[in-house]
Amino acid sequence: MSTTNRDEPLPLGLSPSRGQEAPVGDREPDDWVTALATPGAAQHDAMRRLHALMVRAAAHQVWRMRASLPEPSRDAVNDLANQAADEAMTALLGKLHTFQGRSRFTTWAFKFAILQAATEVRRLQWQHRELELRDLDVAAPVHDGPEHAAEAQDLGTALARAMRSVLTPHQRRVAVALLVDGVPIDVLAERLGSTRGALYKTVHDVRVRLRAELVATGHLTAVTPPSNSAGTS
Amino acid sequence: MSTNAPQPDRALTPTAIDALTMDTTPWLSCEDCFERMDIYVEALARDGSHDDAAMAAHLRGCPACAEEADSLVDLVTGSGT
Ligand SMILES: [Zn+2]
Numbered sequence: 084m085s086t087t088n089r090d091e092p093l094p095l096g097l098s099p100s101r102g103q104e105a106p107v108g109d110r111e112p113d114d115w116v117t118a119l120a121t122p123g124a125a126q127h128d129a130m131r132r133l134h135a136l137m138v139r140a141a142a143h144q145v146w147r148m149r150a151s152l153p154e155p156s157r158d159a160v161n162d163l164a165n166q167a168a169d170e171a172m173t174a175l176l177g178k179l180h181t182f183q184g185r186s187r188f189t190t191w192a193f194k195f196a197i198l199q200a201a202t203e204v205r206r207l208q209w210q211h212r213e214l215e216l217r218d219l220d221v222a223a224p225v226h227d228g229p230e231h232a233a234e235a236q237d238l239g240t241a242l243a244r245a246m247r248s249v250l251t252p253h254q255r256r257v258a259v260a261l262l263v264d265g266v267p268i269d270v271l272a273e274r275l276g277s278t279r280g281a282l283y284k285t286v287h288d289v290r291v292r293l294r295a296e297l298v299a300t301g302h303l304t305a306v307t308p309p310s311n312s313a314g315t316s
Numbered sequence: 317m318s319t320n321a322p323q324p325d326r327a328l329t330p331t332a333i334d335a336l337t338m339d340t341t342p343w344l345s346c347e348d349c350f351e352r353m354d355i356y357v358e359a360l361a362r363d364g365s366h367d368d369a370a371m372a373a374h375l376r377g378c379p380a381c382a383e384e385a386d387s388l389v390d391l392v393t394g395s396g397t
Contacts, residue, residue, distance in 0.1 A: 143387065144384075186354035186357075190388070190392050191354045193354075194384070197388055201383060242333055263335075267380060279346045279380065283346045283378055286378075290337065290338055293337055
């Protein structure tokens, strides 16, 4: 999981948009989609305002994760935020027609900047790190305290066994990288030429298989019924 | 000293055991999580007890999406800037 610093707010001098003085607030378009899609002066103004919003959201994200940056200086945060905002803006404009108004436009826009900035920070964090897909190599599980030692060891041993018996080699390597070694999912996706979504699907399937096996061997209890079944069987 | 294979500590920690055996049903993809993240976050900001089982399961099992949703909550509620 990424290191974040949620306690400290973004310093004022850092936030929106160096050189982009768009005042975000009073005069935002009522209809962002139309303003952004219709050529003219209003479009230009909307673009400028949107970019300022994107820089603000990207800076917010980079600042949260600044402890992960190789160089967490104020300038580096700012440069990264501006770069992420540019790319996020391109992504957003490509999906403008999909905005359905089910949330505020600004909330919808922010998520593009946050995704882009977070992905970029994780990429930088792992930029110079070797990453190889390794198979499971577990001798014996470690444990926290004596009271749960036997139980944890038993579950850990059963889990390692289940990983070898019910997972494919690819599932095992992805699971070890993401869930044991803590490689960020988008970093692994980039290295493998895959996507976050495809890897998460692999992880989900891994968990389903492991849980089923551990329930079958009596190491887990199948406690969670399907949650959409209120009143039905 | 021995083979060229890396020799890290490969024991399963309690954290890894939890991560590997977590129940992440009902299924939701990262793409769908991103798709509805703004709506979910606004609903959550309005009502802290807002429940979306599939979103909650995904955010439990996907640290990257969880960080981004958390950050969006901060941003829209004004607690982060
Ligand atoms: Zn996800």
